Amino acid sequence: MPVESINVQRVAEEFELDSEFTWAADAKITGKSGAVHKFDLVVTSKKDESVKVAVLKGISDDLVSDIMKFNAIAGDCGISLKALVIEKDLDQTETNLVHMYNIVTIDQRNVTRSKSVVFGVKELDESLGGAMRRGNVYMIAGKTGVGKTTTCTQFLVEGAIIGERGAIILTDTRGSEYIANAKTFTFGFEEYYKEGMIEVIELSDRIRELKEGVLESLKSRERYISKLTGEIKRIIAESRISRLAIDPITPMIVENDDFVNQFIMNLAIPDTYLIVTSPVMKSDLSMYGIEEYFVSGVIKLEVDDPTSGLRKATIVKMRGGSYNPYPFYFKITTKGIISSQADTEPRSSGSSFFKKVEE
DSSP: OOGGGSOHHHHHHHTTOTTOEEEEEEEEEEOTTSOEEEEEEEEEESSOTTOEEEEEEOOOTTHHHHHHHHHHHHHHTTOOEEEEEESSOOOHHHHHHHHHTTOEEEETTOTTOOTTOSSSOHHHHHHHTTOOOTTSEEEEEOOTTSSHHHHHHHHHHHHHHTTOEEEEEESSSOHHHHHHHHTTOSSSHHHHHHHTSEEEEEEOTHHHHHHTTTTTOHHHHHHHHHHHHHHHHHHHHHHTEEEEEEEOSGGGOOSOHHHHHHHHHHHOOTTOEEEEEEOOSSSSSOSSSOGGGTSSEEEEEEEEETTTTEEEEEEEEETTSOOOOSOEEEEEETTEEEETTOSSOOOOOOOSSEEEOOO
């Protein structure tokens, strides 16, 4: 695989460098040890030249040794962003190493995948038009049975496919029940859950204790928000999570404008896709009728035809970008979310507040 065959733009997109980058093949960099190291490719941000992505071509017969050496020399050069470009499936040892070293795997065979792919559903991602941004909070709204949890699951699997760790925090469903249901899909949840690329976390009873009296004083409200969002951020940092879903967010919040606003603002996590779900009750978009005002975007799911199982998704809000407001019609099958217009089938592929679900 010559360097010329590597999609450099794809590397830049994976690390959100957009078009503001330069690159060099067979780049030589002097490490902190004084040794001069050679990288197959280095992509550098124009906005901040200290932001560099080191790239390894995965073509060796001894890829395990290459990955270990690559990680070591990247560390010596102070480069934390690392990518492995491959055109083959990795074995279990190789997979474990890239996960352990936080190396993003870029499969040259998946040439169409880019930063604008969020859910892995072509029509829905195209409707979003790349408007969803990391570091913001987005909401999926709808009545029971419209596909909110399935959408969250597919969102996490899509991330795992490109090497992004994900987690779902369940607030009204037992972890074992969720895992059993998710395993019935064939789009890859079971595989990535077993590999540890997707974590399943339950909300513990402690949150109910802490919520008591939240509205009694500003101090108690701020303490609650700080403790809960702080713990979520700790989990994200420790597990190196890039995609997080909270399903639903309702049990974490109370019906108060200031509270919801402050909670959502504190929940936003840099460099992380974060989606929450909400059932509808006091408005057609949320439980309390206020959540939609404070999130950065809302996708509403509805059942269009109960007999055929046809559903529709409508993007009703998406700050900071253009999007298609017309509904996307879909069905939920064992292969996940499938466009009703598709001609072909889609590809397959413990803490004080929370406790990680293990089988």
